[in-house]
Amino acid sequence: MAEFFIENQDLIYIVVLSILLGVEVISNVPAILHTPLMSGANAIHGVVIIGAIIVMGHARSDDYLALVLGFLAVLLGTLNVVGGFVVTNRMLEMFKKKK
Amino acid sequence: MTSNLLLQLSYLIGSITFIVGLKQLSSPDSARKGNLVAAFGMGLAILGTILFHTHDGAPIGNIPWILAAMALGTVVGWLMAMKVKMTAMPQMVSFFNGMGGACAAIISIVEFHSHPHGTPGYLLVVFLGLIIGTVSFSGSIIAYGKLDEKIKDITGKLLTYINLLLLVLILAALTAAVIAPEIMGESAIWVLLALSALYGVLFVMPIGGADMPVVISLLNSFTGMAAAFGGFLYDNPVMLTGGILVGSAGTILTILMCTAMNRSLLNVIIGSFGGGGSAAGSGVKGDQVVKEINLTDTAILCAYAGKVTIVPGYGLAVAQAQHICHELEKKLEDKGVEVNFAIHPVAGRMPGHMNVLLAEADVPYPKLIEMEDINPQMNSTDVVIVVGANDVVNPAAENDPSSPIYGMPVLKVWEAKNVIVLKRSMRAGYAGIENELFFHPKTKMLFGDAKEMLGKLVGELKDL
Numbered sequence A: 001m002a003e004f005f006i007e008n009q010d011l012i013y014i015v016v017l018s019i020l021l022g023v024e025v026i027s028n029v030p031a032i033l034h035t036p037l038m039s040g041a042n043a044i045h046g047v048v049i050i051g052a053i054i055v056m057g058h059a060r061s062d063d064y065l066a067l068v069l070g071f072l073a074v075l076l077g078t079l080n081v082v083g084g085f086v087v088t089n090r091m092l093e094m095f096k097k098k099k
Numbered sequence B: 001m002t003s004n005l006l007l008q009l010s011y012l013i014g015s016i017t018f019i020v021g022l023k024q025l026s027s028p029d030s031a032r033k034g035n036l037v038a039a040f041g042m043g044l045a046i047l048g049t050i051l052f053h054t055h056d057g058a059p060i061g062n063i064p065w066i067l068a069a070m071a072l073g074t075v076v077g078w079l080m081a082m083k084v085k086m087t088a089m090p091q092m093v094s095f096f097n098g099m100g101g102a103c104a105a106i107i108s109i110v111e112f113h114s115h116p117h118g119t120p121g122y123l124l125v126v127f128l129g130l131i132i133g134t135v136s137f138s139g140s141i142i143a144y145g146k147l148d149e150k151i152k153d154i155t156g157k158l159l160t161y162i163n164l165l166l167l168v169l170i171l172a173a174l175t176a177a178v179i180a181p182e183i184m185g186e187s188a189i190w191v192l193l194a195l196s197a198l199y200g201v202l203f204v205m206p207i208g209g210a211d212m213p214v215v216i217s218l219l220n221s222f223t224g225m226a227a228a229f230g231g232f233l234y235d236n237p238v239m240l241t242g243g244i245l246v247g248s249a250g251t252i253l254t255i256l257m258c259t260a261m262n263r264s265l266l267n268v269i270i271g272s273f274g275g276g277g278s279a280a281g282s283g284v285k286g287d288q289v290v291k292e293i294n295l296t297d298t299a300i301l302c303a304y305a306g307k308v309t310i311v312p313g314y315g316l317a318v319a320q321a322q323h324i325c326h327e328l329e330k331k332l333e334d335k336g337v338e339v340n341f342a343i344h345p346v347a348g349r350m351p352g353h354m355n356v357l358l359a360e361a362d363v364p365y366p367k368l369i370e371m372e373d374i375n376p377q378m379n380s381t382d383v384v385i386v387v388g389a390n391d392v393v394n395p396a397a398e399n400d401p402s403s404p405i406y407g408m409p410v411l412k413v414w415e416a417k418n419v420i421v422l423k424r425s426m427r428a429g430y431a432g433i434e435n436e437l438f439f440h441p442k443t444k445m446l447f448g449d450a451k452e453m454l455g456k457l458v459g460e461l462k463d464l
Helices: A002-007 A010-026 A029-057 A064-096 B002-025 B033-051 B063-083 B084-112 B120-148 B157-179 B185-206 B209-234 B239-258 B266-269 B295-303 B314-319 B322-334 B352-359 B371-380 B450-463
Strands: B306-310 B339-344 B369-371 B384-388 B418-422 B443-449
Touching: A002 A010, A010 B033, A010 B239, A029 A064, A029 B002, A029 B033, A029 B063, A029 B084, A029 B209, A029 B239, A029 B339, A029 B352, A064 B033, A064 B063, A064 B084, A064 B352, B002 B033, B002 B239, B002 B443, B033 B063, B063 B084, B084 B185, B084 B209, B084 B352, B120 B185, B120 B209, B157 B185, B209 B239, B239 B266, B295 B384, B295 B418, B306 B314, B306 B322, B306 B352, B306 B371, B314 B322, B314 B352, B314 B450, B322 B339, B322 B352, B322 B384, B322 B450, B339 B352, B339 B371, B352 B369, B369 B371, B418 B450
Parallel strands: B306 B339, B306 B384, B339 B369, B384 B418, B418 B443
Antiparallel strands: none
């Protein structure tokens, strides 16, 4: 346990600080923006696609399970990213023109 | 060396854009820019990964396939996002969220398939990514189906116990797989996959419409956490920051919503609050009379009022009545009536759902007034028109301790001089409880489809 903590100290710092930052950034949001915000956050966790690219990119060419699943993961991750940002943009576009 | 530097730079910029983007998304003036900023950072981090990522000295391979998958995903995702109606936004977000969850789960599966042995820390990260990603995927798909009215609620006390049992089983299997990996061997991943998928389904299944916003927000933060476990797995800072930011921000948003509905998160997770009719409306007696009002009288009442407040609810979204609502507002303003909209934070099926809908119909932003600001103005309002809202205007939340929604902040429409409730029938709202507002001395009911009735009301106003 102690070993795990010391080995992963940098990561643990990132985790803790990111948690606090997430809480801080969100805490002053007017209810009006809750839906676009949730949708924007939804697009941001699409960053998981990077993991999918890594899996796919380093899969051996004879490992068909890894290749097929990797392809699927990249596809689904892209859906999350593109769909998420486009949907959010569409919602916010409507707020924009009232200004 | 240079390529690694460029990779790390792209990740650093990506992380910064996520934080700045989220921050800008929290304010109406900068929200759109924030979304674009985050999207730019995402693009940069993806490009950096494809060009510069190496593992044991080997660069990213299979690039044609990666690009093909991304092209396909972009086209499909773009089309889906552009075609979806504003009323169907909640289920669309839920769907995209599920895709992210599935992506995280697949990463864990492939990773375990390639490296089935490792330290307990490695196994824990792989399995947690799998469990959370899978729950998020199957839960989001059920939420999508339910919001799209393709799947019906299944309720029952038994389900609560089954869910608890499943949670215990998942924890037990996880512990065994991490501490004594030899017991299940490589089948561990499939056991956990099956249990988590089933849990996601059964966890969302009994949850009623009133709780849907909370569930989507919760699943959203789940996917964030799943992405963060991927970041742990690959020592990847941009996945870590992005995932954890969403995880913690999503959790805060979820808790805010639970507070708004006077419900504990635990209650929602265990799924004990179904849409079922366990709660009898104790405040309503059988002999109470409902007063109806016709369109002409409604039009006259509104046209000669000083101030009219419209309370939109999910019924407005279902009837697609947001545009006609805006027309009613303009018509009344032409007649010198002050009109505004009272927005309950959880009206509709997502927080802010009503704002998005009304913004689509060009209702000016300053006319949308939040609950805490409008409640003190209620007693100076002449007419309140409730369009397809129910639980958010139920006085039982204030005066009936036996009611399941007791303590939830509501719009105090009964303090206005007149209340007109536009509704299709006397059916209960999503919380499944009666609403004594309908029997209130100040209340008059206008039965019919929101869009049709508001259209006719605008017509009547023209004739006045």
